[in-house]
Amino acid sequence: xxxxxxxxxxxxxxxxxxxxxxxxxxxxxxxxxxxxxxxxxxxxxxxxxxxxxxxxxxxxxxxxxxxxxxxxxxxxxxxxxxxxxxxxxxxxxxxxxxxxxxxxxxxxxxxxxxxxxxxxxxxxxxxxxxxxxxxxxxxxxxxxxxxxxxxxxxxxxxxxxxxxxxxxxxxxxxxxxxxxxxxxxxxxxxxxxxxxxxxxxxxxxxxxxxxxxxxxxxxxxxxxxxxxxxxxxxxxxxxxxxxxxxxxxxxxxxxxxxxxxxxxxxxxxxxxxxxxxxxxxxxxx
Amino acid sequence: xxxxxxxxxxxxxxxxxxxxxxxxxxxxxxxxxxxxxxxxxxxxxxxxxxxxxxxxxxxxxxxxxxxxxxxxxxxxxxxxxxxxxxxxxxxxxxxxxxxxxxxxxxxxxxxxxxxxxxxxxxxxxxxxxxxxxxxxxxxxxxxxxxxxxxxxxxxxxxxxxxxxxxxxxxxxxxxxxxxxxxxxxxxxxxxxxxxxxxxxxxxxxxxxxxxxxxxxxxxxxxxxxxxxxxxxxxxxxxxxxxxxxxxxxxxxxxxxxxxxxxxxxxxxxxxxxxxxxxxxxxxxx
Numbered sequence: 354x355x356x357x358x359x360x361x362x363x364x365x366x367x368x369x370x371x372x373x374x375x376x377x378x379x380x381x382x383x384x385x386x387x388x389x390x391x392x393x394x395x396x397x398x399x400x401x402x403x404x405x406x407x408x409x410x411x412x413x414x415x416x417x418x419x420x421x422x423x424x425x426x427x428x429x430x431x432x433x434x435x436x437x438x439x440x441x442x443x444x445x446x447x448x449x450x451x452x453x454x455x456x457x458x459x460x461x462x463x464x465x466x467x468x469x470x471x472x473x474x475x476x477x478x479x480x481x482x483x484x485x486x487x488x489x490x491x492x493x494x495x496x497x498x499x500x501x502x503x504x505x506x507x508x509x510x511x512x513x514x515x516x517x518x519x520x521x522x523x524x525x526x527x528x529x530x531x532x533x534x535x536x537x538x539x540x541x542x543x544x545x546x547x548x549x550x551x552x553x554x555x556x557x558x559x560x561x562x563x564x565x566x567x568x569x570x571x572x573x574x575x576x577x578x579x580x581x582x583x584x585x586x587x588x589x590x591x592x593x594x595x596x597x598x599x600x601x602x603x604x605x606x607x608x609x610x611x612x613x614x615x616x617x618x619x620x621x622x623x624x625x626x627x628x629x630x631x632x633x634x635x636x637x638x
Numbered sequence: 639x640x641x642x643x644x645x646x647x648x649x650x651x652x653x654x655x656x657x658x659x660x661x662x663x664x665x666x667x668x669x670x671x672x673x674x675x676x677x678x679x680x681x682x683x684x685x686x687x688x689x690x691x692x693x694x695x696x697x698x699x700x701x702x703x704x705x706x707x708x709x710x711x712x713x714x715x716x717x718x719x720x721x722x723x724x725x726x727x728x729x730x731x732x733x734x735x736x737x738x739x740x741x742x743x744x745x746x747x748x749x750x751x752x753x754x755x756x757x758x759x760x761x762x763x764x765x766x767x768x769x770x771x772x773x774x775x776x777x778x779x780x781x782x783x784x785x786x787x788x789x790x791x792x793x794x795x796x797x798x799x800x801x802x803x804x805x806x807x808x809x810x811x812x813x814x815x816x817x818x819x820x821x822x823x824x825x826x827x828x829x830x831x832x833x834x835x836x837x838x839x840x841x842x843x844x845x846x847x848x849x850x851x852x853x854x855x856x857x858x859x860x861x862x863x864x865x866x867x868x869x870x871x872x873x874x875x876x877x878x879x880x881x882x883x884x885x886x887x888x889x890x891x892x893x894x895x896x897x898x899x900x901x902x903x904x905x906x907x908x909x910x911x912x913x914x915x916x917x918x919x920x921x922x923x
Contacts, residue, residue: 486771493777497805515761517826518872520872562754565789566778591802
């Protein structure tokens with residue numbers, strides 16, 4: 354059962370879809386508020402349905418400026434530890450979201466068994482990224498989302514959680530490390546972080562522009578037979594452009610570009626040594 | 639050539655190892671200041687040598703409270719985009735590090751070709767993590783360091799850099815997905831994020847407690863012959879404990895625990911299907 358909370362300036366009551374839909378419909382029909390929370394509600398009943406779905410298995414609070422004031426937004430805890438929030442545009446810029454989210458995080462950490470909270474934020478949603486950082490969440494990872502771009506995972510733990518596993522590094526045996534480095538750079542903009550030997554017999558590639566990102570190691574087979582491996586490269590966008598580059602590089606395409614039932618657009622390319630790379634991107638790019 | 643900079647309260651002059659060593663020796667011999675920048679300098683000459691090495695290919699500034707005041711610390715740009723800093727303990731808590739680092743970041747972004755800055759911070763150094771976040775850097779990844787624990791990579795780009803590759807996911811074909819999930823949990827605390835089928839024919843494991851972390855996919859071979867793959871799991875600590883768990887699980891150890899010349903302690907275990915996992919941790923754990 355969701356319990357009422359309060360902050361210095363705000364009242365957070367358990368969200369009631371029918372009672373609160375009219376107030377929250379204001380936010381749900383504001384295209385600027387719903388940019389990253391599409392779609393815009395068609396009508397009040399649609400907003401009731403959305404709120405009903407939201408509260409089904411989760412804790413949601415309607416946010417008010419006075420005990421009997423109108424709902425100006427909501428904050429939620431999805432599955433006990435997933436932060437969600439939305440405020441009507443008329444009250445932006447007052448620090449309300451920070452205040453309400455902080456209260457909900459404090460509440461979450463008072464629940465038995467909850468030692469971490471996370472927010473999943475569209476990487477293009479700089480306002481929500483800033484809010485998440487302001488309430489003490491920091492970047493933990495990234496995930497694909499249904500549209501183009503990436504969902505940034507930000508999290509906070511009640512107690513510091515020391516890292517145990519730093520990285521999982523895939524390794525591919527290749528005939529020619531330098532040629533493979535060039536191929537991965539052309540296809541995916543992977544970047545050599547470490548190169549050993551001249552000509553290289555080992556290279557460690559970063560998958561993005563930052564140090565310490567997810568890595569791929571290339572190791573010269575040096576005449577030994579190569580057993581093919583399988584990898585998936587998850588793209589935020591430009592899947593068809595990568596497909597075109599793979600074709601231009603003369604790579605074999607084992608499976609053509611296909612929209613998958615799990616909401617991703619994918620194809621499979623085969624490296625000269627037989628390694629299969631599934632390339633996965635958002636549908637519609 | 640390093641140019642002089644200034645902020646509202648601080649003067650940043652190009653660091654001169656001989657001139658500045660006596661002042662900075664105060665910080666270099668303070669165990670609390672050098673906790674994450676060992677070792678403590680043996681004598682002033684040692685500090686001169688360290689500073690000489692630091693400025694050889696990098697820009698370093700000595701920080702002063704007055705144009706002719708003593709050096710109270712330094713800020714540096716390693717390789718044009720790697721932030722480094724150290725302040726004497728006597729001036730902590732005044733926001734000087736924030737002020738000096740901000741000036742150096744601004745300076746870096748005025749240089750042609752510099753579009754990103756990074757700081758590599760020991761994950762246990764909460765003071766420096768907080769400073770990096772305060773000057774606008776956010777978590778981008780993690781790297782092993784020479785000792786136990788992990789180095790957190792925080793970065794800031796001049797212009798927003800949209801993510802292109804979100805993730806690189808290694809895939810292992812296995813005979814029994816459920817059994818392999820259990821094995822990876824026992825050995826490495828990997829956590830099933832997605833499981834498909836009952837009994838499972840596919841599972842996607844997160845390598846840490848947070849969503850959106852680096853992933854490993856397990857796919858049921860369903861009778862097809864399995865070609866062995868190679869992976870490296872980089873640990874922040876507890877390598878010998880993982881080795882003991884691998885032995886207890888009856889796994890074959892292809893290469894025993896060995897301290898490698900590249901500063902890591904490693905062993906290679908072989909999964910029942912023949913996949914080779916190099917487990918890599920800091921020396922001395």
